[in-house]
Amino acid sequence: MAMIAYKCPQYRVTVVDINPTRIAQWNSDDLPVYEPGLEEIVKASRGKNLFFSTEIEKGIKECDIIFVSVNTPTKTFGSGVGMSADLQYWDKTAKQIRQFAESDKIIVEKSTLPVKTALAMERILTATNNGVHFEVLSNPEFLAEGTGIKDLEDPDRILIGSRETPSGLKARDSLVEVYANWVPRDRIITSNIWSSELSKLVANAFLAQRISSINSISALCEKTDADITEVARAVGMDRRLGNKFLNASVGFGGSCFKKDILNLVYLCRHYGLEEVADYWQGVVNINEYQKERVITNMLSTMFNTLAGKRICLFGFAFKANTGDTRESPAVTISKRLIEEKAELVITDPKALDNTKMDLDSIEGNISYIEDPHEASAGCDAIAVMTEWGVYADLDFEMIYRSMAKPAFIFDGRNILDHKRLFDIGFNVFPIGKPPLTHFK
Ligand code: UDX
Numbered sequence: 467m468a469m470i471a472y473k474c475p476q477y478r479v480t481v482v483d484i485n486p487t488r489i490a491q492w493n494s495d496d497l498p499v500y501e502p503g504l505e506e507i508v509k510a511s512r513g514k515n516l517f518f519s520t521e522i523e524k525g526i527k528e529c530d531i532i533f534v535s536v537n538t539p540t541k542t543f544g545s546g547v548g549m550s551a552d553l554q555y556w557d558k559t560a561k562q563i564r565q566f567a568e569s570d571k572i573i574v575e576k577s578t579l580p581v582k583t584a585l586a587m588e589r590i591l592t593a594t595n596n597g598v599h600f601e602v603l604s605n606p607e608f609l610a611e612g613t614g615i616k617d618l619e620d621p622d623r624i625l626i627g628s629r630e631t632p633s634g635l636k637a638r639d640s641l642v643e644v645y646a647n648w649v650p651r652d653r654i655i656t657s658n659i660w661s662s663e664l665s666k667l668v669a670n671a672f673l674a675q676r677i678s679s680i681n682s683i684s685a686l687c688e689k690t691d692a693d694i695t696e697v698a699r700a701v702g703m704d705r706r707l708g709n710k711f712l713n714a715s716v717g718f719g720g721s722c723f724k725k726d727i728l729n730l731v732y733l734c735r736h737y738g739l740e741e742v743a744d745y746w747q748g749v750v751n752i753n754e755y756q757k758e759r760v761i762t763n764m765l766s767t768m769f770n771t772l773a774g775k776r777i778c779l780f781g782f783a784f785k786a787n788t789g790d791t792r793e794s795p796a797v798t799i800s801k802r803l804i805e806e807k808a809e810l811v812i813t814d815p816k817a818l819d820n821t822k823m824d825l826d827s828i829e830g831n832i833s834y835i836e837d838p839h840e841a842s843a844g845c846d847a848i849a850v851m852t853e854w855g856v857y858a859d860l861d862f863e864m865i866y867r868s869m870a871k872p873a874f875i876f877d878g879r880n881i882l883d884h885k886r887l888f889d890i891g892f893n894v895f896p897i898g899k900p901p902l903t904h905f906k
Contacts, residue, residue, distance in 0.1 A: 549732040626645075627659040642654050774808075791817050796851040800828070815854055888902035
């Protein structure tokens with residue numbers, strides 16, 4: 467919404483939320499979300515044509531277009547538990563819009579939703595006939611964290627799904643006009659509403675599938691002395707495949723991939739498509755397998771016991787350039803390391819506050835130290851969880867001297883100079899590459 471306000475000074479954009487603390491933060495100097503470039507565009511528009519408020523009723527009454535961006539987490543109860551999307555906030559919002567609207571509105575689904583949600587939305591909105599016409603559009607958001615502002619400013623595509631009725635097409639054209647203020651027309655695509663809803667789930671499933679594909683091959687590389695970076699390069703140079711999203715890792719994380727795939731799997735099962743559901747479930751299974759593989763590799767490498775050993779995790783965020791730790795592979799890996807009775811020292815440039823909350827209920831020896839040099843002192847092993855650029859430029863001679871011996875490095879993101887680390891004295895265990903060790 468900040469980007470729309472920034473690019474379209476002729477519109478008035480109001481963001482409403484039920485949480486007064488959040489709104490106060492959005493109105494302060496300290497925004498509640500860390501995202502490079504966000505602060506600049508919020509500050510450029512706030513108070514001019516961008517407003518943050520808790521007055522939901524007023525917001526609904528005044529606006530012509532309402533973007534519904536409430537959370538749709540995986541259900542934690544009842545039917546579809548652990549798989550399908552929890553639509554309770556969505557449902558409540560639809561009822562609120564119906565209650566307060568006094569003029570015709572375009573309702574835009576921004577949250578990621580199961581296909582056919584627009585139908586439920588339409589049914590809720592039209593359940594009481596108050597003479598107001600609602601037109602529901604689907605406009606999924608494809609931005610990634612850390613590059614959100616760039617992705618919004620220069621998107622690969624904007625997708626707008628609508629009903630193919632005259633009023634549906636008219637509403638669709640109004641939303642096209644909004645984006646056309648800065649996005650080239652050929653990148654604004656339209657479709658039927660169900661294709662649009664489904665495309666978002668499928669885009670995330672395909673991205674995650676690439677990571678699970680490369681991670682599955684990383685396991686085979688470790689058995690065969692092939693090198694995953696070389697394999698990924700050779701595969702990715704095929705222009706039909708492309709070279710993006712082929713970095714082997716400790717597994718994918720983030721608030722979207724797992725949730726959206728499970729949602730897709732649930733939908734497939736709902737429609738009796740068991741084979742299709744199993745196929746996509748495999749993407750999540752490989753991701754779990756990869757995290758467990760990291761633990762078993764550490765265990766077997768460090769002489770089959772981690773009890774009492776100090777392990778320093780380099781990074782906890784689910785990826786670099788964000789403080790977000792939701793579904794981070796580091797969460798699962800930390801819990802497993804604690805089960806093995808290892809002591810953890812965790813370092814991360816942006817995510818330590820979230821990390822402390824994630825591990826709050828875990829009983830074990832965990833400390834949090836922001837400086838990676840200090841954090842690794844006295845440790846038996848370093849395990850890279852997040853691909854923060856700063857980790858490549860550390861003083862590894864000094865780190866080696868300060869660690870217990872033999873000193874291990876598990877590079878779960880393949881971002882370090884492995885040969886150099888080996889020459890310093892480390893035993894180096896990358897993902898999907900032959901290890902470099904000093905053991906005879
Ligand atoms: C994702 C989608 O990219 C975005 O289009 C959608 O709108 C929301 O979900 P995001 O969750 O922010 O965005 O992160 P993304 O950059 O896709 O990374 C997801 C996870 O995959 C991270 O844990 C990342 O480290 C991991 N990853 C990514 C890999 O392990 N290897 C890769 O090659 C790429």
